[in-house]
Amino acid sequence: MARGIRLVRRYPVVSLTLAIGLVGIVLALSGQGRFVAWIFSGYALAIAAWQAVGMVRDILRGHWGLDILAVTAIVATVVVGEYVAALIVVLMLTGGEALEDYANRRAKRELDALLTRAPQRAHRVVDDHFVDVPVDEVRPGEVLLVRPSEIVPVDGTLRSDEATVDESSITGESIPVEKHAGDELLSGSVNGQAAIEIVATARAADSQYQQIVALVAEAAASKAPVVRLADRYAVPFTAFSLLLAGAAWWISGDPVRFAEVLVLATPCPLLIAAPVAFIGGMSRAARNGVIVKGGGVLEQLARVRTAVFDKTGTLTHGSPELVAVRPEPPYGEDELLGLVASAEQYSSHVLAASMIDAATERGIQLAEAATAREAATNGVVARIDGHEVVVGKFAFVAEHAPSARRTDIAPGELAVYVAVDGRHAGALLARDRLRGDAAATLARLDELGVHHTMMLTGDAQATADHIAAELGIERVRAECLPADKVHEVAGIAERPVIMVGDGVNDAPVLAAADVGIAMGARGATAASESAGAVILVDDISRTAKAVEIGRDTVRIALQSIWLGIVVSVALMLVAAFGLIPATAGALLQELVDLATILAALRAIGGRRDARAAVDPGRAEVASGSARPDTARR
Template sequence: MARLLKLARRYWIVTLTLGIGLLGIVLALTGAGAAVPWIFSVYALGVATWQAVGMVRDILRGHWGLDILAVTAIVATVLVGEYVAALLVVLMLSGGAALEDYANRRAKRELDALLTRSPQHAHRMEGESIVEVLASDVRVGDVLLVRPSEIVPVDATLRSDEASFDESSITGESVPVEKHAGDLVLSGSINGQAAVEVVAAASAADSQYQQIVALVTAAADSKAPVVRLADRYAVPFTVFSLALAGVAWWASGDPTRFAEVLVLATPCPLLIAAPVAFIGGMSRSARNGVIVKGGGVLEQLAAAKTAVFDKTGTLTYGAPTLVAIRPEPGFGEDQLLAAVASAEQYSSHVLATSMIEAAKQRGLPLAEADWAREAATNGVTAELDGREVVVGKFAFVHEHAPEAERTDIAPGQLAVYVAVDGRFAGAILASDRLRDNAAATLARLGELGVHQTMMLTGDAKATADHIAAELGITRVRADCLPADKVAEVAAIAERPVIMVGDGVNDAPVLAAADVGIAMGAKGATAASESASAVILVDDISRTAKAVEIGRDTVRIALQSIWIGIAVSIGLMVIAAFGVIPATIGALLQEVVDLVTILAALRAIGGRLDAKAEAADRDIRSLVTTR
């Protein structure tokens, strides 16, 4: 109820129009019907005057829309005494504007959430005391304490000997970065499992995360508004309608003929069709796990020519997985993996979960350790069934097994080394696995007309090239900072451009692209806030689905507009010969409006999605049968 009241206040002109109509019904039923024509007519002319003022302002700014025809239609219906039709035209006019405004409001989410999620506080060390201060109060040279799992408040250098930081939200790299004393630590990074000391190297305003926030704001403000779909047909439809009405008046010598034609020329098909279709398309998108923030986004998706992708967490799963086990003589693969997974139960490293999951998938039992200890950023040592197992970096394992040798790894891979009772036992390789449907998604985008693809990532070039080669992406830019991504997207000639990403580091480029799509299931809130669309499930194929829905929605909107225009023109031509009285014309026009709305409602897409699901089931059945 509160939501309805809020909508009623926001779209007060629609509420007032409905109230006037209800008042007219009450007066007619209570014997005061003589006042209804005056009330309806005065109200309609008042709205027409208000619209005319706005129309003149728009014309002075060089924008020609549907207001000329709308104002003329309202005045004409009043002059011929069709006061009910006049009120209906006002309702359709205000209702169409309300629907369009409702859709566009969803495209204008404030960036306040991003601002409030930036680092707010810091723990400054003052002598023997630790004082909590605002991040904005931190000065260069301040010594700060960053507790386990806390966000680094400002760019700083590491004072502690070593530490591990999750920089995935800044650089896009899924594997925690190991830092040593003197290394730079970026604001927005998440500390590992041990408290560390850092020395502020920049103020909050000059730090990485806060600069990302500024980039998002600037990019969002610089986006050009999308021209309303209906406005593209407004001028020719208006000119034709007025010309036909004028010819009918001139040929017949009867001014009533002018009104009779214009009653059938109300712009409701143009006003209603596109907003209803876009609302339907947005609903369909939501049903398919994609939140689209406005009808203009669907238009851009429908026309997209280029798709740009982040790598980590977008084209890949964003979590390292087991790719190879390389045991030394005397050790088996399962034996080595079981030992590693058992020891990793006592580690907080991101690879620990991957190793444990890999062992479980093979049905390997995990042993409980008699004791275990983790050396931060290096590895873990555990006693399992009376044997000492050491797992971690090469240098860490080499200290326990001097004969250990480095293993060859491919781009995008990392190695976990293992020693058992002081003897080198082998290595296990892991990598961030490519999403199973990434290639199919790119192929589907090509079928939908998005023929240009590109990858932008903060990862190393070798890793980026490796992933791009697997997917057939020829345009790659690696080692990108957020500002680099924005510049690359701005330089693309084949537009509109879709950008798909998931981390805070992608937020600026998502805002700068024609359509930014955030992988919001596990991605950063900053990415979701700055994007034009958010995928709610961890499935990159929804990118292609969003483009498909955009194309379907625009197609249905155009079909609905042309259905309304064609029927209206046909009726106007008939009315020009005096065959259709104004009263009948007004009723017929409402039928045209109803037909237009019903046609536009097809964008909700129930049948389209059901047909697609049936096709998918047929394909899966065929594959299973084979």
């Protein structure tokens, strides 16, 4: 009952139209049929006038819409006395708008789910009690309580000893994740069965989940170029319909024939098909871990011919791992690694975590430094157990230890040099790991018609060539500055172009590409803000999935448009020979509208994605050897 009341309030004109129809039926059954024609005709003309006002406003703005057909059909059926058909056309017009709204609500289910789950309140720890505050008032450094099954309100670090959280809405990972004290927690993840305390590391507006919500809101408010393309059918379709209806009247000499043709020419398929399909495509993309900022992005993805990739963090994991320790006497491997890891505790460089992790895996106990200082991008100097330990680039270490000498490295490897008390102590080798699904992603893009590939990176040419050779990328540009990347993308002839990247330095080229795709799983950065699509999970294969969804969506949108046009034209031709009465024609057009909406809803793609999950052969990820990266440090 309550749901019925909500529907009546949401769609009042449709409800009123149905009520008028019921009144007409009651009057006809009670022998008062003479009033039915007046009621139906008057109501239909009132709706036509209301629609005509909006139509005239559109025409004055230079937009020739499709409503002219519906208005003409209503007036024509009333004039020739087909008042039942007039009411059905009114129901078709207003009901089509209601069906479009309902279909849009159905299609946006996954997108709206993100918006409705956004945390609104947080439990701030104040002395020995908790105070509920709006999430926007939380500041970094504050301690918050997260109760069982509650959503983490802002990004933070775990203060409690351990926790189990569900990060599926953020990362797509369906298995609950174990967290320990000091681990990062993303806003939007769901706490497990035990209350925990976290330390906020970001304001709500800067947290992961709120950034995703902002992207979703931008996506949901967009309108695709193909929808405007559907509007362009208005003039030829209207002209054809009016000419056919006029010819049928002229040849037959019967004005009723004009109305019979026009009731089958109402334009709901054109007005509904494209919006429903594109919102369905955005919904499907969101369900697959990709936020698409508008239907126009999906249309570009459907036509893409060239894919350009950043290297570090995109084609590779962006986190180099230790592969060899080359100590100089009197140091052994574990001793040298222990000194390096102890010093790297005081560094913010990406390599620091790799060295610390490697030492931890070997069970090496790290020492605290008496003093430590970091030279940005160069290295770190620390005093550990009375020894000066210098770790970093060769030139930086050589300044402290003239005896330092370079070590041999293979393509894709990097060397971290070490000096202890002014003497060369050895080197450690690391390399970034190529993503296991990178090769499979490029192969899938090729299957989808994206035959041209390119890699842009700021790293050394030898490393870039090595990665490109492993993946079969045809063009490479290394040692690029952000401006160089923009210039390279602008010069590509095979367009549209997608650019896939993950860092702040990729933001300009992501904005410059026809479609920028940001690997945003590690946080919403400037890359995410400037991109047309954002991959929410750390999975490059979603790039190919986004292209696949774009192609499916445009195909379904155009199929739905042409389905409506072809069926309507066929029925109009039959009606031109007087074989379809006006009332029957109006009812048939309702079925055409319904078929068009159902066809467009296929863009949601639930069954296709379910089949892919059951039989993932086409999307199988090929495992590849990891041969990565050179360091800037």
